[in-house]
Amino acid sequence: MLINGHPKKSVCGFERLSNFWKSRHTMCFQGHGEGRVEKCYEMMGLIFEKLRICSMPQFVRFVHDLLPLKKHPDVVVKDLRFGTIPVKLYQPKAPASGLRPGIVFYHGGGGILGSLKTYHGICCNLCKKSDAVVLAVGYRMLPKHRFPVILTDCMVGTMHFLKSLDTYGVDPARVIVCGDSVGGSVATVLCQKFVDRSDLPKIRAQILIYSALQGLNFQSPSHQQNKNIPLLNHNLAFYCWCGYLDISPSWISTVLKGAHLPAEVWEKYRKWLSAENIPDKFKKRGYLPMSREPLNEAAYLETKITLDVVNSPLIADDEVVSRLPEACIVSCEYDILRDDSLLYKKRLEDLGVRVTWHHMEDGFHGVLTTADMSFFYFPCSSRILDAVAHFIKGL
The missing domain is CATH 3.40.50.1820 (Alpha/Beta hydrolase fold, catalytic domain)
Known part of the structure; x- marks a missing residue:
């Protein structure tokens, strides 16, 4: 089975990185400028792309989505779908x-x-x-x-x-x-x-x-x-x-x-x-x-x-x-x-x-x-x- 053109077993390797990045994500930002960290993410994503683990965009989005959502008490938020559009x-x-x-x-x-x-x-x-x-x-x-x-x-x-x-x-x-x-x-x-x-x-x-x-x-x-x-x-x-x-x-x-x-x-x-x-x-x-x-x-x-x-x-x-x-x-x-x-x-x-x-x-x-x-x-x-x-x- 292929996922985005790559074998499924390769994607599993990407998924196994989840716990590591969850534990290291906050630490990574401490003491660094945003541009430097983003460049690091892009470079690592490109490496994973070359290794056929996942694409660079998938990796960077994965890291970004580890950020916790902040609650805003004055705003009501609803997740909806308009047809297939989230x-x-x-x-x-x-x-x-x-x-x-x-x-x-x-x-x-x-x-x-x-x-x-x-x-x-x-x-x-x-x-x-x-x-x-x-x-x-x-x-x-x-x-x-x-x-x-x-x-x-x-x-x-x-x-x-x-x-x-x-x-x-x-x-x-x-x-x-x-x-x-x-x-x-x-x-x-x-x-x-x-x-x-x-x-x-x-x-x-x-x-x-x-x-x-x-x-x-x-x-x-x-x-x-x-x-x-x-x-x-x-x-x-x-x-x-x-x-x-x-x-x-x-x-x-x-x-x-x-x-x-x-x-x-x-x-x-x-x-x-x-x-x-x-x-x-x-x-x-x-x-x-x-x-x-x-x-x-x-x-x-x-x-x-x-x-x-x-x-x-x-x-x-x-x-x-x-x-x-x-x-x-x-x-x-x-x-x-x-x-x-x-x-x-x-x-x-x-x-x-x-x-x-x-x-x-x-x-x-x-x-x-x-x-x-x-x-x-x-x-x-x-x-x-x-x-x-x-x-x-x-x-």
Whole structure:
């Protein structure tokens, strides 16, 4: 019998590690920075992947899920299923004077990390701080499930929620989609797809936290400046990108040189992707414009899936973007994806969409996940939650 392409006896070896990691997990974090520990987990996961014990994503998710869930006395939590889609519903325990805002939350992790469990504390805090009903949508992940599974799972869960708002005491005029990293990409894409859906309540706002919004240009200032910054470094970013889109990692050097897309494509999207659209203050830590090499036709044939707006919502048509609801965008200075947020902010504002922007000068990709972790808590995570809650209360 094969499990994920490997013999069942190999998976059993992975399962026997459970007691060891449960006993060592807390100790591992003491005295270390979060980025160092995450890198350790990734490296061990890659070793297990090479040994055909389990995939790196499976191992890291396994370790993350050893974290105990904290109870929040002011929040009622329910585990539900919308068809086959697992979801967690968070409702304030205090009685409501009327209908509450509803937040549909999509967790980050690049399709390989994160889960409803690891984002439990974030959703509890978001529910409490904003006095809103929060629905966290689970989705199937790598390595077994690739594009477009994340998007379709989140769409199914969201549509079910939108069609049953009265069941959860949610105001249909105040439904917000929210996500971080790849979850922010999902929120962006669904917002764009729901623009013309007259059979569903209109999305009131979109909250995008250090979101992945394009998969074309990897030569931006933030990619150059932050390629070795945890929690999302250059190697992990490409691991997620290749894995989700089922693109061979052998094309990475070609992609970095910009040779995976024709000159006419670069010219078409230059007005939206160019570093010229990024304020100079974000280039002070170093930025060297790079000339693109001639097209590699084979690479283009395999990577052109990135031109689909569901993979690069930053390049959606003006006609769609101009009709989107107002946005709250959070960017972090030490984030390889920082410039995606800056470019999308400019697109929205240029097309008349209202944007509330928060830039975390001390922030890094994934910092939100430390909000409920006492052993390596970063104050920036609380500032993000406070900013998001303030935005929601003002709708």
